[in-house]
Amino acid sequence: MRKVYLDHVATTPVSHEVLEAMLPYLKDAYGNPQSLHDWGDEAREAIEDARGRVASLIGAQPGEIIFTSSGTEANNFAIKGLALAQQSKGKHIVVSAIEHFSLLHSARTLEKWGFELTLVPVDRYGVVDPEGVAKSIREDTILVSVMHASSEVGTIQPIREIARLAKEAGAIFHTDAVATTGTIPVDVKELAVDALSLAGNQFYGPKGAGALWVKKGARIIPFLDGGVQEGGRRAGTENVPAIVGLGKAAELAKAEMESRTDRLLALRNRLIEGLPSRIEHVRLTGHPTQRLPGNSSFCIEFIEGEAMLMLLSSKGVAASSGSACTSKVLKASHVLTAMGIPPAIAQGSLLFSFGLDNTEEDVDYVLEVLPPIVDKLRQMSPLYSKFLKEERGGK
Amino acid sequence: MRKVYLDHVATTPVSHEVLEAMLPYLKDAYGNPQSLHDWGDEAREAIEDARGRVASLIGAQPGEIIFTSSGTEANNFAIKGLALAQQSKGKHIVVSAIEHFSLLHSARTLEKWGFELTLVPVDRYGVVDPEGVAKSIREDTILVSVMHASSEVGTIQPIREIARLAKEAGAIFHTDAVATTGTIPVDVKELAVDALSLAGNQFYGPKGAGALWVKKGARIIPFLDGGVQEGGRRAGTENVPAIVGLGKAAELAKAEMESRTDRLLALRNRLIEGLPSRIEHVRLTGHPTQRLPGNSSFCIEFIEGEAMLMLLSSKGVAASSGSACTSKVLKASHVLTAMGIPPAIAQGSLLFSFGLDNTEEDVDYVLEVLPPIVDKLRQMSPLYSKFLKEERGGK
Amino acid sequence: MPVYNEKVMEHFMNPRNVGEIENPDGIGEVGNPVCGDMMTFYIKVDDNRLSDVKFKTFGCGAAIAVSSIVSEMAMGKTLEEVRKITPALVAQELEGLPKNKYHCSNLGAQALNKAINNYLKKQGKAGESKRRRKDEKE
Amino acid sequence: MPVYNEKVMEHFMNPRNVGEIENPDGIGEVGNPVCGDMMTFYIKVDDNRLSDVKFKTFGCGAAIAVSSIVSEMAMGKTLEEVRKITPALVAQELEGLPKNKYHCSNLGAQALNKAINNYLKKQGKAGESKRRRKDEKE
Ligand SMILES: Cc1ncc(COP(=O)(O)O)c(C=O)c1O
Ligand SMILES: Cc1ncc(COP(=O)(O)O)c(C=O)c1O
Secondary structure (H helix, E strand, C coil): CCCEECECCCCCCCCHHHHHHHHHHHCCCCCCCCCCCHHHHHHHHHHHHHHHHHHHHCCCCHHHEEEECCHHHHHHHHHHHHHHHHCCCCCEEEEECCCCHHHHHHHHHHHHCCCEEEEECECCCCCECHHHHHHHCCCCEEEEECCCECCCCCEECCHHHHHHHHHHCCCEEEEECCCCECCECCCHHHHCCCEEEEEHHHCCCCCCCEEEEECCCCCCCCCCCCCCCHHHCCCCCCCHHHHHHHHHHHHHHHHHHHHHHHHHHHHHHHHHHHHHHHCCCEEECCCCCCECCCEEEEEECCCCHHHHHHHHHHCCEECECCCHHHCCCCCCCHHHHHCCCCHHHHCCEEEEECCCCCCHHHHHHHHHHHHHHHHHHHHHCHHHHHHHHHHHHHC | CCCEECECCCCCCCCHHHHHHHHHHHCCCCCCCCCCCHHHHHHHHHHHHHHHHHHHHCCCCHHHEEEECCHHHHHHHHHHHHHHHHCCCCCEEEEECCCCHHHHHHHHHHHHCCCEEEEECECCCCCECHHHHHHHCCCCEEEEECCCECCCCCEECCHHHHHHHHHHCCCEEEEECCCCECCECCCHHHHCCCEEEEEHHHCCCCCCCEEEEECCCCCCCCCCCCCCCHHHCCCCCCCHHHHHHHHHHHHHHHHHHHHHHHHHHHHHHHHHHHHHHHCCCEEECCCCCCECCCEEEEEECCCCHHHHHHHHHHCCEECECCCHHHCCCCCCCHHHHHCCCCHHHHCCEEEEECCCCCCHHHHHHHHHHHHHHHHHHHHHCHHHHHHHHHHHHHC | CCCCCHHHHHHHHCCCCECCCCCCCEEEEEECCCCCCEEEEEEEEECCEEEEEEEEEECCHHHHHHHHHHHHHHCCCEHHHHHCCCHHHHHHHCCCCCHHHHHHHHHHHHHHHHHHHHHHHHHHHHHHHHHHHHHHHC | CCCCCHHHHHHHHCCCCECCCCCCCEEEEEECCCCCCEEEEEEEEECCEEEEEEEEEECCHHHHHHHHHHHHHHCCCEHHHHHCCCHHHHHHHCCCCCHHHHHHHHHHHHHHHHHHHHHHHHHHHHHHHHHHHHHHHC
16 A cells, blocks of 8 residues: 655654764764763764754854754743743743644743733734734733744744844744744744744654754753753753754755755645645635645545544555544644634644655545545535535525 | 773663664654554554553553653653642652752752752761651651662662651652663662652663653643643653663663673672772772662772873773862762762762673773873872872871 | 554444434434534334434544444344443443543434434324324314 | 863873972962862072973863963963963963863963962062071171
8 A cells, every 4th residue: 555644744754864874873972972081072072063053054053052852842941941031020921822732831831830921813824913912012021932833734924023023022032943944944043033942853853852042142041950961051961863863954954945845845736736626615724825835734624634534544644633533632723723713624624744755646646535535524424414405405 | 992981870872672673763663653643653552662661670550651851851850740749738848969960950940939958968878868868857848859879979779768758757759760770670669659760871772761650640740841742741742762762771671680780790899899909099989889780989089080081081991070170060079079078089089880881801901001090190199299298207 | 553443443444324314213413513523313213123223423533433333232222222322331342442532432322312312202292293183083 | 072172182191391399499389179170380490580390280181281281381481471371371372271171271370370479489588588698797
């Protein structure tokens, strides 16, 4: 059976070159970067090299990069660390309603610690209105965080403008760029942000390495307490192989970004254009043009996402969904909800996310296997029969 | 030149079998365990397998294991998460004076959050007195944490007894078993603890995977907020390859523990017995018998640790030291200090930690190269010339 | 490690008794799309037995598998026997469900029960109206 | 990426002028083992120039390399020239030191200065006692 992986938002494969770069550090070069001997020197050199590569990808200084274990840790660190460092100035923070849970729930934890939180809404395309952010900012607002793009619906936010307004109002500005870094151009100076989260497993690096970039001079309270690794800002033995992999992935992403984007766009557009002619009652979610190159997210009406995923999986196709049933907590995606998509329709969420391993044939295969799946489930769906009866009745 | 790695406390190499077990998850099996398709199923199966192996190593239930990115994260999570979950009962915590910084500094952070902290002293062998712990416990003590063993001086603590006293007094008991798990028998039921930290890179697993064991029913507040991974207790995409590696390392450690201990003990004892006959004014630090099998830690009088490490390194030997000069913050090891070792002597700290890759020849090599190094530095040392003059004067 | 076991998967992939019954003796609808799952059961009753059971389900794999097995478990049974199909029995018949999907087995049993209630209510009414017609004749 | 550069390593591995001078003209001791490093410089002065410099150092690699280079920088210089050996110059001569080791370059310059002060103080006293002897003769 054909196997087609279209779930690159969940995680990308590790590219061959990245694994090759990592392997020495899983074998003989096993030293701890803090050690004072050859093994330590070798490991230290490797992570400083990687730091340079990651910095170069986002237009930053190497000394501003703090390696973390994941995007989730980078977001926890950013939100908690920046807020705690600023709390003498105020205790109000502003984040968008569609942030990743690692950011949103960190903000909720701050609420438990006595901070106040304002969520900024999005429009039906998932776009955060810069003026909406500006209006949310108060005298005591210390921190604003808006993601660079949502991996779920692909919408890219006008970060530069939001950052400018936030900073004019005297707040620190953080952006979660986990979904964008390594995929589209991310330059901290161009975006004019103060802090930025990224993660390697979103762009062909390994799981286990992310980073928080914090602008030189910005204060942050460490999240992981302990040793003096990462300039005293993030304790714990450095995950050398994963950091090396992240560095290599950053280097490759920088070199190949344009050609990658072209490939992804072609695939994504082929699907976005092909699907509506084969399946009725499909909506594209997210912004039609301001979206991640590999992202094609839909709501297929009258049926539910998990069931679609299972039937797709039986045909060898891997995708994802923001339906309530696919989430462990059985709630429909807060992103779709915030975009005003009615719950019954959000249940039909289906997300195909492309990567460099995909081909046009993969798209065509989806276009071939998905319609009968949708058909089968609609034949089973009481919502669909009601719809048909009403339609017939209406005519 | 001969290369001899005697810094296994810093990190162990990844064993060949462990790397073999990890590789598929760095290649084709790159799925995210949360995904609903074959790639996800495969990854989920792999981490649940690993969970079983880790649980089996420490006599726990798989559902009680929470994977983390490191020992440092496990300690931060334990101390902060357990204390925050109990704070309605009281705000006093008790930890030993020789805890690893990841634990000690987490406790210091709790102080900033309004908790009170009592440090329990150790004797000159680095042993925590159970009665000392019992005396520190107050009405409002909610949490006691004492490490299972110090990797720095090797002393193994009477955890079972300390845990019993702590729990009789109504406190939750956590132990940092990062230095012991996988090296000596660790059984959560025998130790009768409530929570326990461990890390794979201490026993031939990879960097990037540790675990916190929390006894079923014990409440803990998540440290990393976000998704519902690890039963909602630890967010972030699971580092599948590293977790698989940790699992394999646990399996191997369990199967080979006795034979490993025998080998390490033989090497360690050869050095501990051989050194004093070749170098004068050497002290063994830590407990003479209740100590980790691979640990031989000394203070070499009149000279400083970093200089010794550098000269050892020039002979191909990797070791470590707790001297002020080897620490980035230029403070002598708090462990040696807590044991009452005078600062000038603590400066001569030198730690050889053995692993499975070492041989008797390695020990003999150290016994051969270390004496001239010590000689050279003593010839340079004003403390040594003073000592010689006083000695001559005294005679 | 698939989320669902083979039995659940088999019912999901090949659900029995999908569809509607024209002029059913009872209809039971539970859930709503806002919560995630929605099931409609149709029954035909002959001689106090379910002579036909059909369903339509909007929902996840578990919801569909539960609907299928419930329809199978109920088919041909007396109303009293069907009343004894508890969520626990449904889950057991499916050889287990993931924890966060237990509620689907409730839905299946509930929908079927509702269909029976609906049948009994109609019966009652039918009985009444029959009686009324009888009365009128008398 | 070694902690120290090659120049530092070279001085650490082969420190110049290690030892003591018997009957030195000046001794300067700074630091103490509690803080980590301790240096003792011995100087011999001829004609206002350091005709010999020796040191003993207890401390880390940087402390030893600093002592070595300071002894080399000072050798043969006039007292005034030696006074101009600042910590910054020492670090520069070593082509850089890790940030947390800068203080070692201070120690080297300080110890040397102390040795000169000690020499001058003795000179003063010696001068005095010479003068006194002269006075006595007169
Ligand atoms: C926008 C965004 N932020 C943060 C994360 C968290 O990343 P991780 O689960 O790898 O820690 C993700 C994960 O996909 C993401 O898409
Ligand atoms: C006793 C103990 N606890 C915790 C840690 C922290 O481990 P890591 O630096 O790998 O996070 C160590 C590290 O060596 C340790 O020895």
